[in-house]
Amino acid sequence: MNITFRPFNLHSDREIVSEFLMDTKKITGDLPDDPELDRKNYIKAVVNTQKRNVNFCSMIINDQKIIGFVDIFQVEKKPEIGFLRFNYLIEQYRGRRISEIIMEFVFSLMKKYQCQKIYLDVSENNPRAIRFYQKTWIQVYW
Ligand SMILES: CC(C)(COP(=O)(O)OP(=O)(O)OC[C@H]1O[C@@H](n2cnc3c(N)ncnc32)[C@H](O)[C@@H]1OP(=O)(O)O)[C@@H](O)C(=O)NCCC(=O)NCCS
Numbered sequence: 832m833n834i835t836f837r838p839f840n841l842h843s844d845r846e847i848v849s850e851f852l853m854d855t856k857k858i859t860g861d862l863p864d865d866p867e868l869d870r871k872n873y874i875k876a877v878v879n880t881q882k883r884n885v886n887f888c889s890m891i892i893n894d895q896k897i898i899g900f901v902d903i904f905q906v907e908k909k910p911e912i913g914f915l916r917f918n919y920l921i922e923q924y925r926g927r928r929i930s931e932i933i934m935e936f937v938f939s940l941m942k943k944y945q946c947q948k949i950y951l952d953v954s955e956n957n958p959r960a961i962r963f964y965q966k967t968w969i970q971v972y973w
């Protein structure tokens with residue numbers, strides 16, 4: 832495997848990232864009343880975040896194929912804090928330690944911005960993601 836990261840591109844990646852988002856909401860049982868509006872709002876947020884740094888929202892690539900997405904940014908009003916908004920790997924790539932490479936990317940990007948802490952929200956209906964965050968040195972609080 833050869834895992835790399837490249838910035839989200841609105842035109843080519845909008846559809847696939849929207850699918851990733853909806854798939855995750857299915858996992859957590861958190862399907863929105865208006866999925867189209869939800870996708871639209873999320874993509875708008877991604878585009879806004881990229882105005883600060885295109886790498887904040889990045890596609891995960893293996894051998895030129897998109898296998899996931901990671902969305903992390905520095906909180907504007909609290910610059911010492913990074914926020915991991917979304918993280919997704921397509922199913923066949925889960926459980927193969929790629930998630931650790933994603934977290935190295937996240938940590939090194941946030942380190943450049945002198946973030947001392949990374950926060951995230953994770954659904955309690957998502958035990959796999961909770962296990963993953965716990966094993967990658969993130970403390971999960973309820
Ligand atoms: C979250 C995600 C990126 C983590 O990547 P991953 O490759 O699945 O993570 P890993 O397998 O390395 O780690 C998950 C841990 O949970 C364990 N696990 C696997 N399936 C599980 C399940 N159904 N329930 C609970 N734990 C599970 C794994 O064994 C692993 O722990 P271990 O290495 O100690 O055995 C990936 O699962 C994903 O994309 N999920 C869908 C999107 C999502 O939920 N994103 C998070 C939103 S905040």
